[in-house]
Amino acid sequence: MSGAWFAVLATAAGCYGLKLAGLTIPERLLGNRWLRRFAELVPVALLAALVAVQAGAKGSMLVFDPARLAGLAAGVVALMLRAPFLIVIIAAAGTAAVLRLAGIG
């Protein structure tokens, strides 16, 4: 088995194991309200971090991509106007695509 296959399978096994680990935690631990509160807030913090990094970073570098940021801003405007989910996505991706077509970003 080549090294690349080993890396692929190790990554797959590790990622799956982590997903399963959270689902098999003993029930009584979830009765703890502090842990429960923490588990509620974690996805919010992590997803917000993901949005920030995807908006302003490329690898380990902070980047300023006007088209990408404008796209996200369009998404925020759509959200504030209570637009449906798909409209938010189209507004964001469409704005970025149009700006790039115009040579920006």
Place this chain on the structure above:
Amino acid sequence: MRDGILLGLAVGVSGLAFGAAAVSAGLSVWQTCALSLLAYTGASQFALAGTIAAGGSLLAGSAGAILLGGRNALYSLRLTGLLKVRGPARLLAAQGVTDESTAFALAQPDRAAARAGFRAVFASLYLTWNVATLAGAIGAGRIGSPQSFGLDVVGPAAFLALIWPRLAAGRAERAAAAGGAAIAIAATPFLPPGAPIILAAFAALVVTLASPPPAPGTSAGSAGDGRAAS
């Protein structure tokens, strides 16, 4: 559940970018597809392909990818009370835990909708992501840049739309989100890609300790935690 299926389709299309990136990095088409089928967690897959492409070692690539997958353990920890899956179904449900399915399930008003939403996103995204991966891997180099279609904005815009209701839910949620984003950006130049996201969990810890959770019996009634429905 229509929104869940649409979310899966919209985000799954970025599997094209992963397929192309992984093959360009030097993985075979089969290896690329195996990652999407088995690991099925986009950020980790991109991290592995990116490390290989940047000339990093396979070991470092795997370690970084698995580290990045650590947030799925936190997601499934959050979902376990909501999904209430038992036995072999748990083995299947585990594979479905991703940023998208978690965010979508938590955005639902009650437990039944959360379970249906989770399944809808899982089915739709798994199928789309894998078909798109195969197409991207085969067509690597022949398709235009995904960026020219604004596809790189689909992910963050979707995540933002999905946590939006949570941000409206309370000050603690907004503090956790702002803290998490700030930590991740501040840490990005100093840590390997992926690690800053995990570090953002620290914001959730600080907010938890700083704002005592409601005592049992005085449910805050926050949407999506399932208690309101039971």
